[in-house]
Amino acid sequence: MVIANQTIIDTVTQTVSPVIQAPYELVDVEYEKMGSDYVLSILVDKEGGISVEDTTELTEIISPLLDQISPDPFPEQYMLEVSSPGLERSLKTKEALEKAVGSHVNVSLYKAIDKVKVFQGDLVSFDGETLTIDYLDKTRHKLVEIPYQTVAKARLAVKL
Numbered sequence: 001m002v003i004a005n006q007t008i009i010d011t012v013t014q015t016v017s018p019v020i021q022a023p024y025e026l027v028d029v030e031y032e033k034m035g036s037d038y039v040l041s042i043l044v045d046k047e048g049g050i051s052v053e054d055t056t057e058l059t060e061i062i063s064p065l066l067d068q069i070s071p072d073p074f075p076e077q078y079m080l081e082v083s084s085p086g087l088e089r090s091l092k093t094k095e096a097l098e099k100a101v102g103s104h105v106n107v108s109l110y111k112a113i114d115k116v117k118v119f120q121g122d123l124v125s126f127d128g129e130t131l132t133i134d135y136l137d138k139t140r141h142k143l144v145e146i147p148y149q150t151v152a153k154a155r156l157a158v159k160l
Contacts, residue, residue: 015069
C-alpha cells in the first residue's frame with residue numbers, strides 16, 4: 001500500500017507542480033487514510049504565509065487537473081485539501097534544508113550520534129552533505145555535524 005501511495009504522490013506532484021507558480025511554492029503532497037476517508041493534501045506556501053483566498057484559488061486550479069489524470073491513479077474517492085504546511089513544516093529535500101539555514105529545526109536520525117537520535121536547535125549551515133546544528137546540551141551550546149544520509153526526518157521547530 002505504501003508503494004501505491006508513493007505512486008499517487010509522484011503522479012500528483014508531476015501534475016500540479018507546473019501550475020503552482022510564484023509567489024506560491026509547492027511544499028509537499030500527502031495521500032493518507034483518515035478514518036474511513038482518503039485525503040489528498042497539497043501543501044503550499046508563499047512569503048508572508050498563505051490565506052484562505054489563496055487556498056481557494058489554488059483548489060480551483062488543481063481540482064480539474066486531478067480529474068484529467070489518466071488512468072485514474074486513485075483507488076478510492078478522496079477529499080482534496082489545499083493548505084499551508086504550518087509552522088513546523090517538514091524539510092524533505094536538500095533545497096528545503098538549504099532554505100532553512102538560520103531557522104530552528106528538529107532533526108531525527110536513523111543512527112545516533114553520541115547516543116542522541118533527535119537534535120533540536122538552530123541550523124547553522126547545510127552544504128548539501130552535512131547539517132551543522134547549534135543545540136543546547138543542558139545549559140551549554142554545542143555544535144553537531146550530521147551527515148545528510150543519516151537524517152530520518154527534519155522539520156522546522158517552534159522555539160519556546
